[in-house]
Amino acid sequence: MLIGVTWKDSINEIEGKRKIIRVSEDVPQVGVLAFGLVDRGTNIIEVRPTTLCPLSCIYCSVNAGPRSTNRWAEFIDDPGALLSALEEVIRFKDVNDVEVHIDGMGEPGVYPHLVELVRGIKAISGVSRVSIQTRLYMLNDDSLRELAQAGLDRINLSVDSLNPELAKRISGVPWYDVNRVKDLVTHALELGINVIISPVWLPGINDDDMVSIIKWAREAGLGKNELPPVLIQKYIPHKRGRRVKVRVMTWQEFWGKIRELENKLGVKLSATNDGLNIHRAPKLPIPYDVDDEVKVRIISRGIIKGEFLGVILPLRNSVIYDRVITVIAEPNMEKILIGKQVKVRIIENNNNIYIGRLI
């Protein structure tokens, strides 16, 4: 398989293989994981601007990047649609300490409207913090400065090794350079953006790297404002994600090892919801239940082959109630389905993320 020599080559490669769908302003912003908003009933709202990712991490839980084996479309959301939806949801929540976290089924660092998005989010009344989950590699000194000026408060950095060769191997692309990422971290800190690292621990692959990451993070001054500099993630294989052949730790074993590292290195490596200022806040209503039959207008492919994106009708022109839905159907029905109204039975609903099947 051809993998490019820069991250832009990797994006071009994806664009040559899959349908790139620009989500238009009239599409509801709640209902799928690929784009829009995800509300889990707290003061954290996830904003998902794009599914594009130039990397192909060996453990990627969402099977993103040029090496994806199951995607047939990628999404780029409209910044205006995201911002007006967010404003309405924050007004509905009626709290004044919302953290907006930019993440998703891709790498937000490649979203072409990232600065505009951060600036717009920061201007919404009720937002106290804007954070982003990113590999950072795709940004540069200028874009970091623009993001700092736009109001970005924190970067949650995904880095799994400081060893350039291993980091490259885990990222799945030959152009990834962890030393460039370290330089960008230094620059982000100088600009006043806080950084914490969230490496994925792959037992037998990057065990020693956890120690070197923690030591570097502490020396570099990461994790200000009571936050730990590093929050290690346990590797969990996902049904449709890429899997790594490693022994998967139990939660008990994982937390035992985290405590060992905390004692050995004298660094706090865990945080409570209080410490992260996460608390319950009004949750968006759930307008549809599992087993409901709904009328849906199919508007495009969904992200995974055999999935389509639909809008549940009738629309009420309100983010609070309007939903998109992922509809499962045979891929060869694409020509018949897109643009049509169909009946769908909802088979799954998790935090307003809907999946349905044609009736």
Ligand code: SF4
């Ligand atoms: S883990 Fe993140 S950075 Fe890596 S391929 Fe998946 S989406 Fe991209």
